[in-house]
Amino acid sequence: MSSEAIATSRDWVLGAECEYRFELDQGTSLAIKLTQGQAEIFGAELVEGKTYIFYEECKAAVYTWQGCTIQIRQPSTEYVSEETPMTAYANLHIAFEAMRVRALDRANGNMHASDTEDTEPPRVLILGPENSGKTSIAKILVNYATRAGQNWSPTLINVNPGEGGCILPGTISAASVTTPLQTSTPAHTLGSSATSAPAHMSSNALVPLAYWYGHADTKRNPLLLDRLIRNLGENVWEKLADDTQGRVSGCIIDTPSSFAAGSGNSEQHRQSLIKACVDAFRINVILVVGHEKLNVEMQRTYGTRMAVVKIPKSGGVVELDGPYRARVRRRQMQAYFYGERFAPPPGMPALASALAAAGYLIGGEPPADFTLAPASSVIGFGDLAIWRIGEETMAPVSALPIGATRVVSEMQPLAVDPGAPSAGMHGAVLALLADPHPDETERYDEEVLDLHVVGFVVITAVDVPNRRMTVLAPGQGSLTGRTAVVGSFEWQE
Numbered sequence: 001m002s003s004e005a006i007a008t009s010r011d012w013v014l015g016a017e018c019e020y021r022f023e024l025d026q027g028t029s030l031a032i033k034l035t036q037g038q039a040e041i042f043g044a045e046l047v048e049g050k051t052y053i054f055y056e057e058c059k060a061a062v063y064t065w066q067g068c069t070i071q072i073r074q075p076s077t078e079y080v081s082e083e084t085p086m087t088a089y090a091n092l093h094i095a096f097e098a099m100r101v102r103a104l105d106r107a108n109g110n111m112h113a114s115d116t117e118d119t120e121p122p123r124v125l126i127l128g129p130e131n132s133g134k135t136s137i138a139k140i141l142v143n144y145a146t147r148a149g150q151n152w153s154p155t156l157i158n159v160n161p162g163e164g165g166c167i168l169p170g171t172i173s174a175a176s177v178t179t180p181l182q183t184s185t186p187a188h189t190l191g192s193s194a195t196s197a198p199a200h201m202s203s204n205a206l207v208p209l210a211y212w213y214g215h216a217d218t219k220r221n222p223l224l225l226d227r228l229i230r231n232l233g234e235n236v237w238e239k240l241a242d243d244t245q246g247r248v249s250g251c252i253i254d255t256p257s258s259f260a261a262g263s264g265n266s267e268q269h270r271q272s273l274i275k276a277c278v279d280a281f282r283i284n285v286i287l288v289v290g291h292e293k294l295n296v297e298m299q300r301t302y303g304t305r306m307a308v309v310k311i312p313k314s315g316g317v318v319e320l321d322g323p324y325r326a327r328v329r330r331r332q333m334q335a336y337f338y339g340e341r342f343a344p345p346p347g348m349p350a351l352a353s354a355l356a357a358a359g360y361l362i363g364g365e366p367p368a369d370f371t372l373a374p375a376s377s378v379i380g381f382g383d384l385a386i387w388r389i390g391e392e393t394m395a396p397v398s399a400l401p402i403g404a405t406r407v408v409s410e411m412q413p414l415a416v417d418p419g420a421p422s423a424g425m426h427g428a429v430l431a432l433l434a435d436p437h438p439d440e441t442e443r444y445d446e447e448v449l450d451l452h453v454v455g456f457v458v459i460t461a462v463d464v465p466n467r468r469m470t471v472l473a474p475g476q477g478s479l480t481g482r483t484a485v486v487g488s489f490e491w492q493e
């Protein structure tokens, strides 16, 4: 260890059931080593003696049940709290664990038809206002399930298109989780996904099933979001039909904060989007994070059919503002195309291979010296079929004159001519979709709404006179004949 590293490292001794919270500013990074005892980050255990690196404005907490000593390299905003809601979260986990065990017993035929016990696994919808810690709670609950030693593989579902979950913003997704989700950067809140890089680069990468909504704001096209949630649900159920272990492990669903409060027209959409989740994922437990009014509303609407539980918000949750969220989205795009870039804390080796050799971990994996090499290609306007869902600038129904109906419905796919003056394709992020049905007689007008995402591209230049455009894609594959959908996301390097 260099003298600079020794100079900037500091030991923290944490008592039982305490957590060390940290917040990183832009351009800083942090290294944490567990030197003694047991500790975890959002439910994922730290390995003693390994140094974990955090970067890109990461905000998180090291929690310990029994007490521990951690060594911190490069101080940031940091403090220790003795008051956490972890016992409440752990009690939830214990209840969900009992449900999984009963569901497995039933699946194995170890229960009698006369048993009156509920044998459904936990399918949990997490609701709460902005910055209430929903994503962190989802992570903790999923991570505890994977650590239970029962080979559970819970499905983690993200229906917050503003966040992107384990893939890119603009999507909603589901992924089966078998190993604890690591924390290192807000660009990968749920660990990394296998879509942007070869899977061998990260042994714990998730393989998500995703649908493209194309906007960060759920109010932009709630009908489309409703349909995509239902599509995702159908797909999840199809997949789980042949996977007993996955089915009995249950699902945890993270939602956007707009599901917690609305007004006027959006109030109606909010309720129908919650209902879409309840139906699509066959929810049997609703968790409401620290929001009395929403809790009462959920009790009234769903309380007779399922458990509605109000749970405390952690005092450690950081208030994330709009500019921060925009920066995280940009980094998610950057990482998708080019891989991770970070500067280790002072005194630590700059090369990833040197860090790996010294036993450092990023997101639970030894760092690797790689940058992804996206391919830039020039294609004709007609080579890629580009769609936009619904009218480009759509006035809300409430703003239309009385009696007027929309000419273009929210769900109507419109073919986009990239050369049209209003197309605005320069810098547009497009989702590439799975191929339409091979049998033409099985195709239908709105099929593009029901196809899942296979990747993303960005249009980096548009040459209108020659009807050609330059497209940045993560790999070399041909784009000709593919189907893509544009939303409102833009990205420029």
Ligand SMILES: Nc1ncnc2c1ncn2[C@@H]1O[C@H](COP(=O)(O)OP(=O)(O)OP(=O)(O)O)[C@@H](O)[C@H]1O
Residues within 6 Å of the ligand: 021, 022, 058, 059, 060, 061, 128, 129, 130, 131, 132, 133, 134, 135, 136, 137, 163, 186, 255, 256, 257, 314, 315, 316, 317, 318, 319, 320
């Ligand atoms: N106990 C904690 N200590 C430190 N930071 C925390 C803690 N819990 C959560 N955070 C951080 O606070 C931020 C907000 O938390 P989180 O994303 O879980 O909230 P959310 O309710 O899902 O947010 P959103 O408003 O996007 O729906 C994140 O950066 C998260 O890592």
